Amino acid sequence: MSAEPKLTIRLRGVSKSFGDKKVLDGIDLDVATGTSMVVIGGSGSGKSVLLKCILGLIEPDEGVIEIDGIDILTAPREQRAELRARIGMLFQNGALFDSLPVWENVAFGLLARKLCTRAEARARASDILAQVGLAASVGELSPSELSGGMQKRVGLARAIAAQPEILFFDEPTTGLDPIMGAVIDGLIVDCVKRMGSTAIAITHDMASARRIGDRAAMLYKGRIVWEGLASELMQTGNEMVDQFTHGRREGPIQMELRK
Amino acid sequence: MQVPQGVDADWFDREVPRVTALLDLVALVGRVLVGACRSSGRLALFAAEGLSHIVRPPFYGRMFLRALAEIGYFSLPVVALTAVFTGMVLALQSSTGLSRFSADSAVASLVVLSVTRELGPVLAGLMVAGRVGAAIAAELGTMRVTDQIDALSTLSTNPMKYLVAPRLLAGLIALPLLVVVADILGVMGGFIIATVKLGFNSQTYIANTVNFLQTDDFVSGLVKAAVFGVLITLMGCYQGYNSKGGAQGVGAATTSAVVAASVLILAFDYVLTELFFAR
């Protein structure tokens, strides 16, 4: 292996405003191939928008986003679509297709890429559902019949089904009980280690941040205020990160509450 | 001066000297025109992309059949009832107006021509716009605001191809079929009133109907229906696809889809009639 780690994802100066509200303000971020990056930050700090920018679902106002050295903002449409197909995404709210049964949701990417026939898809879906702790019978239900946590796990199953090279998780363990949260963290780590995927995960859960992440970054007011090893999250010496990870009310981050 | 709101002010407005009210007015008209051009341009691009996906693989047969059932089959009762009553009313109205002349042939011809040329396609179009246009806008709008459309594109599926193209094709095919049914039932409604209530001779009525009806009348109605079918599904898809802002946004998209489709149906009805019959 070369000394210089290969970069799968590279962001430079990515900015995005909605109206006159600046959500991302010059983000620089590198994620090396086969590693996972955890992004933390307050609610509304732009974490979900960041992931959607990398996916090409939101067009940033400025900046460069490269995946495997290809600038996705200037690449032709087919190439963008190809890149996007290599990314599996768990959306914050699940975003399950409510017109399809759960098993078809899970196998959707497999069927779309013709990686298996409809007949095989059902069995494949059951396998993947089992990995996220759901019984095969759940596959026959409609997404609206599931609890929030179950929907999240189905969303996760759908994201990892086609074993994509790049995985984005938007709050994978929010709404799960602690044990299931640990199981899902294990599954994510497994995906990264076993399949060699590159991952970006957003989380508010410090325990899970340390379990999932190789590296971590903190987003505040549209900027990356800290980046480092995820294992050092609890003792970074950075006041903002400290306040955030320890959940203190006093500190440099002021919540915009009315006094 | 107050800059009128709504359209991007800056590039159009930057250098307009704010001296007279007249110039303000010109600027306002310009802005509205630019805004109108921009949104119709966007709609045209959307339509072109959606229609082009109908002929480019991969095809989603399952989605197409679902849309066809939703637009065609489940609209049958509504369209059938509308057509029967329209035919009945036409016969009744025209017989009271025309009774002094040779009502026999006049009623039959009036019913069959109005139904096949105009009322069949237009009324079926309006009914389907209310039913299906709203449903499409609501479904796609919900998919948009819950990230489902974004999710599609991360799963190697082009949402325009998967969601929009099958619906456009289904509209194109289903509406003419519905109008065939509407034509038959409309004429039948007129026939029932003419024979049962007005006491016309049924054989002469049928003979008159057949004599007056020409292929052009019937075909022009079907062409209109095909155009209306595309308009209805297009407006539903466009509004739903571009909706934002949660449940309220979806509601607004639904309303716009139905209103826009209905107005466009009437406008295109005029244009197509002009093309077919104005000599």
Ligand SMILES: Nc1ncnc2c1ncn2[C@@H]1O[C@H](COP(=O)(O)OP(=O)(O)OP(=O)(O)O)[C@@H](O)[C@H]1O
């Ligand atoms: N489509 C949009 N239009 C306008 N504003 C938006 C849009 N999407 C996001 N925003 C704004 O961008 C900001 C960041 O949103 P984002 O969803 O990225 O937050 P987040 O960091 O993921 O928060 P959370 O942890 O609560 O999920 C929010 O203030 C939100 O109001």
Ligand SMILES: [Mg+2]
């Ligand atoms: Mg978020």
